[in-house]
Amino acid sequence: MKDEVVKNLAAVFHREFGYKPGFTARAPGRVNLIGEHTDYNGCPVLPMALEQCFTAVFAPRPAGAGNGSRVSVVNTDSRFPGLTFIAENPVPPYETGSWGNYVKAGVQTILSYGAAAGKDCQAGCGFEAVITSSLPAAAGLSSSSALVVLSGLMAMASLGLSVPKDTLAKLFADGERYVGTQGGGMDQAVCMLSEAGKALKIEFNPFSAEPVNMPRGYSVVVMDSTVKAEKTRAAMDRYNIRTIECRLGTAVLKAAFSRRYGREVKLGLLGDMTSQNLGIPEEEIIPFAVDALSDSAYSLSGAAALLGTGTGRLAEEYCRRRDGSVLPEPPGGFKLMQRVLHVLTEWKRVEDSVSFLSAGDAAGFGVLMNGSHESCRRLFEISCPELDTLIALALEEGALGARLTGAGFGGCAVALVMDGDLPAFLSAVGRRYYGEYLKRTDGNVSRFLFICRPGRGAGTSVL
Template sequence: MYDEKAVAGAMAIHTDTYGTDPTTVSYAPGRIEVLGNHTDYNEGTTFSCAINMGHCFCISASDKPGVRLTAGDIGVTAEFDPANAEPLEKKFQWANYVKGVIYFLRSHGVEVDGIDCTFLGSIPMGAGLSSSAALEVATAYAVLKYAGKQIDKIEIAKIGQKAEHDFAGCSCGLLDQFSSIYGVHHCLIHSDFRTLETYPVKLPDDAVFLMINPHAKHALAESPYNARRRSCEKAAAELNALVGYNVSALRDITFEDFEALQGKIDPEAAQRASHVVGEIHRVEEGVKLLAEGRLEAFGQFLYDSHEASRIAFENSCVELDIVVEAAREAGALGARLSGGGWGGSAVALVHAADAEMICGKIIETCQAKGLEPTAETIIPSAGAIIVK
């Protein structure tokens, strides 16, 4: 299952722009993060799912050297040398996600040149739904298909991550790329970012998510994301000196030991780490709750997660707090910010039969508080594919 409208739109724009139909077409979905906020780069575990919105990427051969890349939504074309390791100037920041993927595929023996490319997506930019990771994954899938090459899916995720690090300036983990690649219809994806293993966890048939976007724009590369990551690394290093086992990342400290020792490390680092350690604990307990069919208890974990984001990690914002409180008042089973934070969207877990009613109440409450949110029903969806 993929967004047929986005694919048809991208293919039409490509044909109009370059005068020829694309020979290779890929699609990769965005994601919602359900539990496990900022756990990926701490080698922890996460619940996420691919969503029914994503990016399409088209390629055709060109008689000119280099790569021409058209952003279908804004009708702007960037040109670059695929062998050049330097990011493009800031006005073409959107193209750096693609350039980075194409550049780092070269180290895997995948070299392309003389190609025309177009991408178009249905993911609202700045909504916290990983439009950048979807674009990276769609790029990799299309380039690999065009070049007649294959590499391991984990390596595709790492290439997307490296592109984000080195070309876009954001020290992200692997959650977003994993979600886009490994999505399964109506399942959450449990990802372990130490072993890099994933497995699907079935959701009850009557469970759906609402994605509420209050339109508080965010860009992780411009947020305190990188500073939070450094705080987590500091906490792990200081905790390592206090216990009789190795703590190379926050994944390693037990929930009980952290509770006992957090007062003995740097206060700011302890505050940030409390969120991450709590999130890893909630994910693992959440696996058990879903296996037992305890959806209401699982939903409460989402509320707990958001409160920790708000207080301990300070990666929420006023708009997201309003949405989450509105969801609670409307009777949602759970709600929290989804993704890196500092803007973006919130997700709410609801019974399908209640979705329309709860969504209406959330929108009404938010509007009364000065917001103009939009909402979508999120269908946990399959991962990236080659369309053509």
């Protein structure tokens, strides 16, 4: 099947560009099993790469073809028009929301890496490519990050560069901020570093990656709510507000700790809230955070007063978008306590999940999945009615655990199901959610509801 995909892409490449491609590349999507919105807070996550992926055939710009820094990409999905741009440093972005910005982000990442290493990469960074994807777009399965990685790998191969995979994971995490989101590094790390058949526990403070066995006799089922997580500026702002709230919450906690304990501590991320760093017992950390933060929303001026700074200065430091504009204060204020409490409890759920999975305790892991979704829904407020309905139905139909996965505000849910229950589970969820709840009449839900296996990480190879 994979060979057939590459063969078909190569035929399209020859038709579009008039010669044969020399390389193939793939970059998988991912499903986050547990650990939502923890990565950019310096806390661990537990995702797994999918077998579903972006696949490309490509070639560096041919000798004598003129501009060796020109990039041309054809997408087999007609919803995404072809792209041609010059790989100059910096690469000017398309308008916000364009799929081409994810291609440009990968190229820009490699150009920036080259410049930092004292190499002029512009002249040979160009390539021509045809790409396709078996990942649903805007479904919370990290198709966007997979596309950034794919593009960057093609640029790197065109230049003949060799960069360690763990270094690339960090580079692509920083590079994706080109599109305007302030994420962490989970998506890029799992895309680059995964092993087939295993989940991956990723630590960010400091960075490390540890393969984790999945329990035998159980499968992960991805369930697409069909509510699309848009890539518009308004959608990015909803995501970025959560990162701002976490950073502001961390700053307020640092000030509160100093007042209570009479000493300064290094507290730049919520992931710094360890017993070793704070010098207090682990069981006191969450109660301290809950006591130190108000359950009422904070205004920017209120947070500024607590931190002893001006409102304008605080907005400049915490609320600036990539384009230089300042994200406005949300109408309901900043919910610092709720966001912090989600991250700290989700961190513990990740650690407990690794223990349960390593022991083969699928039921225990399922309980943690359910707790994670409730926290995402109630404290982090990133769920939606469709996701809540889908997850409730999955649990009614026998899933051991189910939760939203990805950034939220739509996209997919993930469920853990006993292998023997899979046929009945898929049939019932397909009928009850897609048929009765969404009132779809086509009957074919396989693109929305599917079993996924832990896949391998991204890479390129010679055709």
